[in-house]
Amino acid sequence: METEDSKQHYFRWRDREMQVRLVYTWIILDLELSLFHDVKTVLSLTDFKLPVPISEELFLSKELAVGEFSLEQPPDIDIANDANRPSLQTMLQWLFKQGFDSTRRKHLNPTTLHVLLHAILSMIRNYRQLFGYMGQDARIRLSVFSPFSKASTKTRMDEMRGLLQYWLGLFNALWPSSTRLGDGDPCLPSPQLYGVLITYHFICLETVIDMPAIENLARQRRPDSTIAQMDTALKDQYIQDLVPVLFHSGQILYLLRVLEQTSLPPWWPAAIYRVTMVLWATSVLFGSAWKQPSGVELLSPIIIDASLHDDDSNLSPLWQENSESYSVGGEGAGLNMPQSHTPALSVRGDLSNATLLSDPQRVLETCLLAFEKGRSIRFADGIYRKLKQFMASRTTE
Incomplete structure (x- = not known):
């Protein structure tokens, strides 16, 4: 049965969730501006300790009514101490340590996958800039004691390609290849996923062009x-x-x-x-x-x-x-x-x-x-x- 407290709790949670989603929207915008304008990303994701947003389907679901909300364990409205969802910083650690097990993958959705690409693009931009510092003149040789060389930087870029391949594995875990590959039209549940996948391919291109x-x-x-x-x-x-x-x-x-x-x-x-x-x-x-x-x-x-x-x-x-x-x-x-x-x-x-x-x-x-x-x-x-x-x-x- 609905109570005034449950209604207030629900609307407070929803307002907080909208704030979280707004922050993630800015992160995705920063990613797209960086990608299509060939500039470095502005935002540093290590500064974001807010929780990952819930899936779009659940957030917009009509079934998540006020009365039903009070029957389940509600999300913690304090985004600084959310016990139900990992923070963005934690998700980034799982990505770079390749530590997404079956339990952690339940927190993945189109928005979180999109944001994880931001971190990878940021590193690719740094390595691409490092290539520019070294120049294209093959006659220029760096000191043998220099920690930087084109070979070592290419190795780092190869690591980014490996990380992108791992990201694709996470994508496939949610939407298996068998349901969307082949000669017929792909079958993905939302247009947002197509945009995420196109962004992935563009970032892969950034490693080789x-x-x-x-x-x-x-x-x-x-x-x-x-x-x-x-x-x-x-x-x-x-x-x-x-x-x-x-x-x-x-x-x-x-x-x-x-x-x-x-x-x-x-x-x-x-x-x-x-x-x-x-x-x-x-x-x-x-x-x-x-x-x-x-x-x-x-x-x-x-x-x-x-x-x-x-x-x-x-x-x-x-x-x-x-x-x-x-x-x-x-x-x-x-x-x-x-x-x-x-x-x-x-x-x-x-x-x-x-x-x-x-x-x-x-x-x-x-x-x-x-x-x-x-x-x-x-x-x-x-x-x-x-x-x-x-x-x-x-x-x-």
């Missing part, structure tokens, strides 16, 4: 042939590992394509812009190596945005050991591309109509088609015009 360097390359207006003839050491400053670039770019395009227009995240135009520039750079830097020599039969292209996958096994034909191959990629790429296969993009999701990544101009045209999916807003229109102008400038060179 330098987006500001790619944008600087685009502004230089150098002919495609000149860019393609760069030394591999120079190419490495833009793209450090080709396979993850192809895989994560394809997954981002696929996820954006299968979402309904009304379910697209608010930053979808920025997402298309980034993946377009990354794929253009991939094509202009390495596309010449994918062009088929005369007399060589072209097999079916490997479409990188054909379906949803957890790993790059769908691209395995691109580096089969039994294929006649040649080296492609910069330092650390370690990829042999067979002459019989070329990565490609689907045109509007049509797998029978593919754009080969060996043609930078066609890659730009195909990526621009992704804007047809979203609604016309000033933000999207501005980015679309910017990319159209860039594409037009490339045709005149």
Whole structure:
């Protein structure tokens, strides 16, 4: 039976929960601003000792009525001493120690998973900045006693990739791969999860590309042939590992394509812009190596945005050991591309109509088609015009 005390307790708890969720919203906003503006995160998550929020479904559930609330053990409204839920600081410790057992995973939901990506991106930004301090001149050698080197920093970046893989395992624990992978459309319970997964793929890209360097390359207006003839050491400053670039770019395009227009995240135009520039750079830097020599039969292209996958096994034909191959990629790429296969993009999701990544101009045209999916807003229109102008400038060179 409802009492005045239980009603007050419920509304106090709900007000406090709304405050907690507001803080987490600011953390996610900081993550997105950092990701799409290529700046370091502003917020330090170690300062947040507030509890993790409950799931969106439970918070919005009509079943959580005032009368029912009083029948169960209510959450502690004092967020500084919440005994029922771990703090954000505790969740971060579990993440970096890879200590999420089955009991601790019950605290995971789309919001907490999203916030955990903030911590990983913060560290990636620091390591990327460290690469910038070291410079790109191969003639510069740091002291043998220096604790910092490109090799050691790459090792740290590899650790971040391992941590991202662990994060994906946590995601799969809540939404198993068997329910959302394959040739059909993915099946995730909410649009928010698609946004979280797209963010994950973008952060994975951050470990193997330098987006500001790619944008600087685009502004230089150098002919495609000149860019393609760069030394591999120079190419490495833009793209450090080709396979993850192809895989994560394809997954981002696929996820954006299968979402309904009304379910697209608010930053979808920025997402298309980034993946377009990354794929253009991939094509202009390495596309010449994918062009088929005369007399060589072209097999079916490997479409990188054909379906949803957890790993790059769908691209395995691109580096089969039994294929006649040649080296492609910069330092650390370690990829042999067979002459019989070329990565490609689907045109509007049509797998029978593919754009080969060996043609930078066609890659730009195909990526621009992704804007047809979203609604016309000033933000999207501005980015679309910017990319159209860039594409037009490339045709005149």
